[in-house]
Amino acid sequence: MYEIFSNKEVGPDIYHLVLKCEGLEKEVKAGQFFNIKLSGINSYDPLLRRPLSVFDFSNESKRVEFVYKVVGKGTEILANYNPGEKLDLLGPLGSPFSISDRQSANIHLIGGGMGIAPLYLLAKKLKDLPIKVFLGAANKAELDFFADKFKNLGVEIHLAAMEEKLEIKGTALRLWDNYLKSELPSFVYCCGPEPLLSAVEIKALKEKIPGEISIEKRMGCGFGVCLSCSCESRNENEKNKRACVEGPVFAFGEVKYCE
Template identity: 40%
Template structure:
C-alpha cells in the first residue's frame, strides 16, 4: 500500500510532522505502526524500511499522521518528502494498546518521542474513563508541539522538562511522583519513552501493583516477524516487537 503525503512539516529543530492520506486509517488502532520504504523505488540506500508509530488518525478524512525526529539517513530523506509524494508502506503493523476500559482511572506517561503514539490512545480512552496524561522531555523547545496540541478538557494534562524551561523541572517520573501520586492510584497505566524511563515506570508500578502496558522501540528489520531482529525478553520467552508488540504487558516484559 501507499501513504500519500498531505503535509510534511518541520515543527522544531529535528522534529517533523508527516500527515498522509491512507485507505488504512479505518483499521488502524492506537499503538500500531507503519513500516515505510523511504527513497526511490529501486534505491538500495537506505535498504530497510523505517518503522513509524501512528501519532494521529483522522478516520473522517482518511488521514494518518506520524511524528518523527531526524536521527539518521532514512529520517533525513523522509524530511524531504513533499505533498503529493507517495510512500510505500506496510501497515498497520503490530498489536496496539488495550483500550477496552470503562470508568477507570488511567495514567498515560510519555517521554521524548515516546509521547507521539500516546495521543490516539488518550483519544480512545477519554470518553469512558478518567485519563491523566503526563509528558516529559529535555526542554520546552522539544515539547513545544505537544504543549500546543489541543487536549480534550476532560483529560488531566501536565508536563515536565529536565532543564526547567517549563514549570516542572525534572523527568516525567518525578512529575508523577511529586504531583500526581498522593491519593491517586490508577487502575491501569500506559507508558512509552526511553528505556531508562520505562524501567522506572515498571519498578514503581510493581511496588504499587498497578497493571499496565508499555510500547517498546527496537532496531527493526522486516516488520513481518521473519527476521527476529527486534526481539525483547518476556516471561513467555522472546517476543518480536514488530509482531507480538510493540505494546507489551508491563508485568511480563523485561526492560533490562
C-alpha cells in the same frame, strides 16, 4: 503507496507527517505502527524500512499521521519529502493498546521524548474518561506541539523538561512520581526510552497497578521474520517476544529491558 498531505516541522527537528490513506482497508489502532520505505527507485539505500508509531488516524478523513524526529539518515530523507509525493508503507502493524475494558476514571498516560507520539491516539480514544497525561522532554520547544494537541482533547496534562522548569524541571518519571504520592491510578500506559519504561513498571507493580508499555525497538521487516526486534520474555517457559508482532505493546512484567 500513500500520498503526502503535509510534512511540517513542528519543533526542533520534529516533524508532523500527514498521509492520505484512501486505500487503507484496516482500522488503525492506538499503539500500532507502519514501516516506511525510504530508499529511492532502483536503490537499496537505506536498506531497511523505518518504523513510525501512529500519532493519529481518522477513518472519516482517510488520513494517518505520524510525528518523528530527525536523528539519522532515514528520518533526514523523510523530512525532505513534500506534499503530493508518495511513500511506500507497510501497516498497520503490531499489537495495539488494550482499551475496550477501560471503565475506570483513574488512568495515567506517561510519555517521554518521542515516546509521546503513540499516546495521542490512545488519549483520543480515552478522552471521555478523566485521564491524566504526564509528558517529559528535553525542553519546552520539544513539548509545545504535543501539549497543544493534548490540550485540544480536553484532557488533564502535566509537563516536565530537563533543561528548564515547566511544572517541574526534570523527567516525565519524576513528574509522575510526584503525583503518585497523593493518587494511585488504576491503570497506566507508558511509552518512551527503556529506562523510563522500566522505572514506571517497577513503581506500578510495587503498588499492584496494572498497565502497558509500548517499547521502542529497531526493526528490520516489521512482521516477525527477521527477529531483529526480539525482547526477552520474563516467563521462563516462553520464547522471546517480537516487538513488531507480539508488541510493541506489552503488559507490565511481560518483557525484560536492555538498560
